[in-house]
Amino acid sequence: MGKKRILLVTPPYHCGMLEAAGTWLPLGLVYLAGAVREAGHEVIIYDAMSLYHGWEEIACLIEDFKPHILASGAITATVNDSLKLCHLAKEIDPQVITVLGNVHPTFMYEEVLASGVVDFIVRGEGEETFSELVECLAAEDNPQKVAGLAFLKDGGPFLTPERPFVVDLDRLKPAWDLLDWSVYTYHPQPGSRLAIVSSSRGCVAGCLFCSQRLFWRGSWRARSPEAFVDELAYLRRVYGVDVVMISDEYPTRDRQRWQRILDLLLQRDLEIEILMETRVDDIIRDEDIMEKYRLAGITHIYVGVESPDQQKIDLFQKDIRVEASKKALDIINRADIVSETSFVVGTPDETKDSLNQTLELAKFYDPDMAFFLPLTPWPYTPLYQRFRDYIEDYNYSHYNLIEPIIRPLAMSRAELRRAMFSATGRFFAHKFARLETLTPYKRGFMLTVLQLLLERSYLASEMMSLLVPFKRFLKGNAS
Structure with missing residues (x-):
């Protein structure tokens, strides 16, 4: 052989x-x-x-x-x-x-x-x-x-026949040594070394716009807390990793397991910042241990709000209530953890007025970061069949949550794009005008985000006029 x-x-x-x-x-x-x-x-x-x-x-x-x-x-x-x-x-x-x-x-x-x-x-x-x-x-x-x-x-x-999933995820051996670690960094923390690590695979949620439930066939499997934290310790010790993104769609599904991970992180004090996403319901469930999240190194949590309109939430078959989303973001904010979410816009009935209403509700929800993303039905999801008559762009390279591929009835795709970018810019302008109300940790983080939005983001040219007035915060911070 x-x-x-x-x-x-x-x-x-x-x-x-x-x-x-x-x-x-x-x-x-x-x-x-x-x-x-x-x-x-x-x-x-x-x-x-x-x-x-x-x-x-x-x-x-x-x-x-x-x-x-x-x-x-x-x-x-x-x-x-x-x-x-x-x-x-x-x-x-x-x-x-x-x-x-x-x-x-x-x-x-x-x-x-x-x-x-x-x-x-x-x-x-x-x-x-x-x-x-x-x-x-x-x-x-x-x-x-x-x-x-x-x-x-x-x-x-x-x-060929469908392959069963790996039963024991802990036995898989990622080849960390084959990476050029000098390349990987998290821009909000200059000089950092960033890893992406998996603690579980799969998602049991039924969101129509998502590929993950289909890919994992509605299953969820997890690594042991000990193996996961051992891997973080190894990456810290051998490669100098100080920021980790947990790649899981649903790392917190099993509360007992998740608490064990947090306890191990507290015991080992790895000096690693952890970025993650999870579900609104789990944040509400874990309200009593959010201080443990923060002490264990969780500094940034993304939760999928998707819409402040319950009808759209139900359309996407995302099993949450709009009032729960607001509560989850409040819980994250009170723990001094950076909160991030996104709002899906651009359904066929979208108008400039409805998008403005979404923006105002986003301000009320008060995440630290919010992005307005176009509805993008992947071609293998149920949502694609539902909206196929409204799809104008079939270039897959544009299916990137930046370029609208669906044309709403009341506006062109170009108008939707400008309105989305404007909404994101106006949201961040609203946040930066209130920097003094944030904790010192979040204030420093948001100042770095401001610089990234102006210099690196896909939104930079569209948002420049809205965010330039806040450059003075950068100058003041630098001095």
Whole structure:
């Protein structure tokens, strides 16, 4: 059996949203690398996205490394660049095997395979499927034996049986040593080293606009608290990580387990700031232990409010009450934890007046950070079928929660875009005008956010006129 050279690559996609907050490592590729390396294959991770490398640099690396297998992941917004990556690899070496995974290829495998540049799609959770595929190819065996794949056979897509999920997540071994750690940082904390870490996988919520329930088949599995905190301690000790983003959709689902994680963090005092998201209901449930959250290092919590209109919440099948969202944000704020949320706008009945009403209610909810995002029905979700008659933009690269793809009846997509950006700018102008009411910790954080919005954000040009008056806060802070 021959050993394979495997190149795991991120496509060079940028939209200006996540880049404003930090440089984020490709956790999925780190897990894949660990799985195939354990079998003895040679693997490197090339994070072209985080390095801001272009196609010429990617081509040079492919030519130098000469991979037998090139693999990447794709969400809907990045799939065009992922396909271009596979096409480039085939141009350089027609014999290279190309593999795509992650959410979009899992559900849109027919469309992806029709491109003619992807040999295999890993459907669903990737570690076991990808490592078995590599072993199969190394042995020159039949890939039909590998569960969890899609590929072309006899001129059409062929699916192997669905693969069961990994039962014990603690046994997976991410290849942290293959990353260039100097790249990854959290911009609100200059000089920081940022990791993304998983403590659980899956979500049991039924939100119609989300891909995660579909991808994880409505399941939820968790790592042990001890293994998770041990990993944070390792990243702190070996790589100097001082900020961690928990990648989970729902890390707090099991309160007993979550409390154990918080207790371990308190005991070990890792000096790590932790950013996370969770559900409104869990924040309300945990009101009595929010001080423990903060003492354990939780400094930033995102909760999905989505809308202050209960009818829209019900439309999205998001099982919360609007009054609960306000309560959850108040609880986070009282704990001196940065609160963040987003509001989905741009449904067919959206108007400038309704968007302004959402803005005013966002001010009342009083999160520290709020963003107004266009409704973006991923093409494999129930919401896509519901709104398909209103979709005007079919360029997947625009499915990035920045560019509106649906046209409301009362406004153009360009008008909606301007109104969204204006609402975000006016929200932050409202927050910055009230900086003196914030705690010293939050005031310092928001001053850094102001600078990032003006200098790095996708919103910068649209918001400049609204936020320039607040530059004096930066000057005062610097002095």
